[in-house]
Amino acid sequence: MNDAIITATRLATDLAGDRPPVLLDVRWQLSLPTPGSSADFDGRAEYADGHLPGAVFVDLDKELASALGARGRHPLPDLAEFGTAMRRAGVSADRPVVVYDGGLGWAAARAWWLLRWTGHPDVRVLDGGLAAWDGPLSTEVTVPAEGDFEPAPGGAGLLDADGAAALARTGVLFDARAGERYRGEVEPIDRVGGHIPGAVSAPTNESVGPDGRFLPAAELRDRFTRLGANDAEQVGVYCGSGVSAAHEVLALAIAGIPAALYAGSWSEWSADPSRPVAVGPDPQ
Template identity: 65%
Template sequence: MAVIVSPTQLARELTGSPSSPHTPPTLLDVRWEPTGSLRPQGHGSPRHPGYDAAHLPGAVYVDLDTELAGPVGEGTGRHPLPDPKVFGAAMRRAGVRQGHPVVVYDGGLGWAAARAWWLLRWAGHEDVRVLDGGLAAWEGPLTGEVPRPPEGDFTPRPGSLPVLDADGAAALARTGVLLDARSGERYRGEVEPIDRVAGHIPGAVSAPTTENTTESAPGAFRPAAALAARFAALGIDADTEVGVYCGSGVSAAHEILALAVAGIDAVLYPGSWSQWSADPSRPVATGPEPG
């Protein structure tokens, strides 16, 4: 099943073109800004200010920090997995139905959209795609009208995709390939703007998410063959056991989406470096090599 959709194809699906084999999907706008800069929705969560100005017709805003992540606590990392009840309520509010296609988009970077895509798959929804290139690539109509879709019926089934904990990530770095989706500078330990310690999980391989997308259209994925070649150069093929982490579990979802485009399954470490580095008993490697 496809995991991304082009703007042209999505436009066909939304207009009900006879050439489109899909029913119109439910649209989720997951543009991401710090929570403090957002405004209330009236449902207990904030809303991106750009959403009110312009969004795809019918798209419902979903907030990453409050609906696609749980509360931060000691040892959780910065974006823990959400409570399934909170996540399910947010998806039903947005009109998500079991068995009905969903398309998610963000401003164009793709990280937040990939997080929503991964969470829906983890929660048991089987027909979810990301708009390739996000809002920045969309050339169709936009609106400021906020929709009120009928309540959806989606009930999460957590665990439909596997996850790694810290011990599992450490083990996979030895037995398979553990990818670090952060920038090369953070991987090497040259800078660390957010977390307690700079460096990477010993054995992890540097694979910045920025190399998943094209230079000509930032945010749009490279072709599947090019992504497969990229991951093959990192020692990965369709039979490799692959895990991915980043700083907080958001951009790692983008890497997992890129791997899926290339036909490769991968497992997320949701706690990621923010969880790993918060535990002083965990080893840290620096430099360009996995260590």
Template identity: 55%
Template sequence: MSTSRVTTTVTQLRDALASGQPPLVLDVRWALGDPYGRDHYTDAHIPGAVYVDLDTELAAPPSPEGGRHPLPRLAELQKAARGWGLRQGQPVVVHDDLGNTAAARAWWLLRYAGVAEVTLLDGALGAWRAAQLPLESGIPVDPEPGDVVLRAGGLPLTDADGAAELASVGLLLDARAAERYRGEVEPVDPRAGHIPGAVSAPTGENLAADGTFLSPELLRKRFEDRGAGEASRIGVYCGSGVTAAHQIAALTIAGFDATLFAGSWSAWSADPTRPAATGPEPS
């Protein structure tokens, strides 16, 4: 698996799992309002896949300053990754059952922490099912502990001040649904609206109807239409920093580097000193 790739196809994963050096498959079944990811995994998962709990293993406890899904401390992430059985230098393939919009948090975190070969299963679990590849049920035995060593800094990261700067001098993309960007609804966070100057780019528009990523050419046009071609720097946020990672994966496929505002709208909107814009326009 190439270190430059963002995605792995189901055929590539099937062949890699049958090889002498199989990747670690991480099942990050999570969706807002659905706390039963582990049950879904137990019902049916890719053989050998390890379940990863987004709320407890890929995030620190929520706080007004950090938002609903703050990044975990590196030592805690390394402990979790070793618990998954991740060995130093081992490739990783991550997926969920929701177009990889949750699994992208694992992809981003592991890339940030220095894991070179980590990819998203293109089309997520739905593509594996559609290919009629085998699934297993039940809870596997705990894997042998891994020995991976994680180091922060593999991908760029920013805070609320940096996000505000990107909105004014670069390009800041809001990956939430358009109605949340416009401030028409806000189901979970303290205030409705968006960061002034941010441009709406809903995460769902990164995907084709079958849940796979759009082609690099289509993704590039999508982001160029929102100003990515002229921007000196690009940042992304969402509600709590999870689906923003999916946007960064899509931008990477399109050939753009982007910075994550991990606290995202959940942290921004919890700070009464931060302004909020509403309506379809950036400001």
């Protein structure tokens, strides 16, 4: 099994073993924001209604992102605050972590990417999310022992706006949003529709099947290769605000293709009137 994802069956086995993973419940859903605020849905109530036994709820908007602003709608969190949140959730450097959400996979992928980027060596996403789990659920609020994880971000794997623009010219930059937003036909959230010039449309929902599980690694690699990714090219991904793009980075990891994340994504890019905007089905 790919070391970026884990099946529900394997997770049940690991939880019964001598070194069970830390479980993070990151249920969240993007909603249309009102001006100047975020209307995103968090899954705290759903967590209270039932979660994997031992799982700790993590709030994407408050613990996996900073407040919306010039850097986008979900800019990266303050690292000290992120570290505090992860330690409070029981995350330690020498213990595996499994993250899950309600099934879409975007929020879990955001947590996976942040932990990997900040140096955790063993983080996986539950493939298919909570819907894939057929074991018991718990309504008890988990209060774990304090972890010891100290985030230490690496130099690779993160793009800023200038880096994304350059990569669109010299490598492959994927746009993980729906095709109609890439083409500029609709834009329900950000200031203007369209895409970064040179970016290739690669909607992340095409990386999963009807059950929400990722396509097999070989199929994912074939898909991304057809879209222009190969071993000789640097690859980056962006979306609306850096959440669904993390899901595409995860899909690329399953395919064996390293990729960087433009965390500010379209919400940062489009907020700057000096940045060029392309429309239509072609990258340019």
